Amino acid sequence: MTNVLTNRFHLKGAACDIQVYEQHGGYKALPKALKEFKPEQITEEVKKSVLRGRGGAGFPTGMKWSFVPKESKRPKYLVCNADESEPGTGKDRDLMRFDPHQLIEGMIIAGYALSSNTSYIYIRGEYWYIKEILEKAVAQAYAKGYLGKNILGSGFDHDLYVHPGAGAYICGEETALLESLEGKRGHPRLKPPFPAVVGLYGGPTVVNNVETLAVVPHIILNGGEWYKALGTEKSGGTKLFTVSGHVNRPGNYEVPMGYPLMSLINNECGGMLGGRKLKACIPGGSSVPILNAEDCEKMTLDYESAASVGTMLGSGGVIVMDETTDIFETTRNVTHFYKHESCGWCTPCREGTRWLYKVFERMHRYEGRPGDVELLYDLADKILGKSFCALGDAAAMPVQSAIKKFREDFERRIKHNIVQIQKAAD
Amino acid sequence: MLSQANEKKLDEIISHYPVKRSAILPALYLAQEEHGYVTDEDVKYLAQRLDMRVNEVEEVVTFYTMYSRKPVGKYKLQVCRTLSCMLMGAEQIAEHLEHKLKCGMNETTPDGKFTLMEVECLGYCDLAPCLQVNFDYHEKVTTESVDKLIESLK
Numbered sequence: 001m002t003n004v005l006t007n008r009f010h011l012k013g014a015a016c017d018i019q020v021y022e023q024h025g026g027y028k029a030l031p032k033a034l035k036e037f038k039p040e041q042i043t044e045e046v047k048k049s050v051l052r053g054r055g056g057a058g059f060p061t062g063m064k065w066s067f068v069p070k071e072s073k074r075p076k077y078l079v080c081n082a083d084e085s086e087p088g089t090g091k092d093r094d095l096m097r098f099d100p101h102q103l104i105e106g107m108i109i110a111g112y113a114l115s116s117n118t119s120y121i122y123i124r125g126e127y128w129y130i131k132e133i134l135e136k137a138v139a140q141a142y143a144k145g146y147l148g149k150n151i152l153g154s155g156f157d158h159d160l161y162v163h164p165g166a167g168a169y170i171c172g173e174e175t176a177l178l179e180s181l182e183g184k185r186g187h188p189r190l191k192p193p194f195p196a197v198v199g200l201y202g203g204p205t206v207v208n209n210v211e212t213l214a215v216v217p218h219i220i221l222n223g224g225e226w227y228k229a230l231g232t233e234k235s236g237g238t239k240l241f242t243v244s245g246h247v248n249r250p251g252n253y254e255v256p257m258g259y260p261l262m263s264l265i266n267n268e269c270g271g272m273l274g275g276r277k278l279k280a281c282i283p284g285g286s287s288v289p290i291l292n293a294e295d296c297e298k299m300t301l302d303y304e305s306a307a308s309v310g311t312m313l314g315s316g317g318v319i320v321m322d323e324t325t326d327i328f329e330t331t332r333n334v335t336h337f338y339k340h341e342s343c344g345w346c347t348p349c350r351e352g353t354r355w356l357y358k359v360f361e362r363m364h365r366y367e368g369r370p371g372d373v374e375l376l377y378d379l380a381d382k383i384l385g386k387s388f389c390a391l392g393d394a395a396a397m398p399v400q401s402a403i404k405k406f407r408e409d410f411e412r413r414i415k416h417n418i419v420q421i422q423k424a425a426d
Numbered sequence: 427m428l429s430q431a432n433e434k435k436l437d438e439i440i441s442h443y444p445v446k447r448s449a450i451l452p453a454l455y456l457a458q459e460e461h462g463y464v465t466d467e468d469v470k471y472l473a474q475r476l477d478m479r480v481n482e483v484e485e486v487v488t489f490y491t492m493y494s495r496k497p498v499g500k501y502k503l504q505v506c507r508t509l510s511c512m513l514m515g516a517e518q519i520a521e522h523l524e525h526k527l528k529c530g531m532n533e534t535t536p537d538g539k540f541t542l543m544e545v546e547c548l549g550y551c552d553l554a555p556c557l558q559v560n561f562d563y564h565e566k567v568t569t570e571s572v573d574k575l576i577e578s579l580k
Contacts, residue, residue, distance in 0.1 A: 075444075084549050085546075085547055085549060086547075087508045087509050087510065087546075087547040087551065088509065088510055088547075088551050089549065089551065090549045090550055090551050090552050090553070093549050093550075120442075124549065125451075125455075125490075125492045126492070126548050126549065126558060126561075127549065128561040129561065129562075129563075161442040161443075163442075163448075163451070163452070164451060164452060164455065165451065165490075166451050166454070166455075166490035166491070166492040166493060167490050167491035167492035167545075168489065168490050168491065169546065169547075180451070181448060182445065182447065182448055183445070183447035183448045183449070183450040183451070183476070183478070183486065184447075184482075184486065185485055185486060185489040186489065186490075201444055201445065242551055242552050243552060244510035244513070244514075244551035244552045244554055245509075245510055245513045245514070245554075246513060250551075250552040250553070250554070251552045252552060282509075286508070286509055286547075317551060319509055319510055319513070319551070321513065325513070329512075330509055330512070330513070333507070333508065333509050333512050334508070334509055336507075337508050337509075337546050337547065340546055341546065343489075
């Protein structure tokens, strides 16, 4: 395992204390950034690292930062998206509860790069105890002069606040998150304008995932080229993957980009539970297309390889399913999730996810009508690319890919087919 | 109306933002902590306190699943139902709790002690199946460990 982001995890949370964090290499990058770098040089270094957003969309981080205008009449903001709620993902949870200062240090440096004086960590409400860990760490950082006015005599001021969400998956979408932070319902905003130009309170705003920001101190200390070289040519660095489901050792694992998916399952995770056979795997959180065992053999954990087998790296939530799993049932489960989490703003997503689930429900009772499998596929098609934000796509892609790869699990739910099967058996 | 201690906390929270309204989510947690749920008075009071209209507070409260507008049990037992937990047996945990407490989903036991809920992904996928009791997480739960947990909740 390559330890960059997880190199203090063995301290089992002791690094939450600022002294322990400092003893283990912490708050070395911040003074270096403030002394040796101009703000735009930090953005350049991040560009060299080819770091891409680790929340799910994979947008190049340095490029995102460079969209923020230098001069702005309104204050600029940095917002950390800690609303981790993509099913299958629990990596930001461990980054924050085991090493909160790593994130805070990354945020101060990012704030300096953007010439922003205020940042917020928007953390999902369920992670209340982690919010308390972060607040304690922030207070320690203030006491040491890493936050506040004139940080380490540099003339740069930065304030950081922790803000709780309240149980809405949609608030992980960056513009819905900003609406929520402004005290409203979490409805996504129309883009453009993008947040980098008009974001929080109308000011230029960068929203980055926890893992993305936690990488920043390492890029400053060791250089963008160094970080890039840890991974592949196009997908630089390392990434955290949360492995869940039917494996012997589920957990969070940091591996270099380009690491084979099957090695992660067989080595890090100790293989399949009970020695059973692999049937399917969702490699990037429940929103991305599902893979069959054959695809899994081919896939390495990087953006390009994921695309080549028709899926995405997403948030890095690897959900592993063995041969006993009914893919109809797992797809019904995630469809319920998207139906529940659709914010209700646009028609294709609000109505489409409900209608999808209605068909799933009757098939679940083995009362599927002839043509229901095609109906599901078609309904998903009517959502895909037609919704206001990406939640619609996230609901549609799992359904379509599951039908493509595991059609027999769906066909079994059609009443007509069951009668045929019974007749054949008699 | 909040307690003096919570009023002080709210003042501090409001100071984090350029507009008061941004404090509505944290403020609702304070109200809920004090009264067990978000009361009609809380909605009116917080609207006035944060320069919002009553309907604006109401639309926020009803959007986010972590707030309740009606009384709930002392312990909210929230069983995660989403994929990773489902794969590891969340349905059995949910059924077991329904039988044990003789209480359906989204219902409260007659003594007002427990409210049983099925919730969507809690972010403990690698530690599945998981259960949250109010704000406390319980990982890799089994029917046996859930029984012990229920006994320990007074």
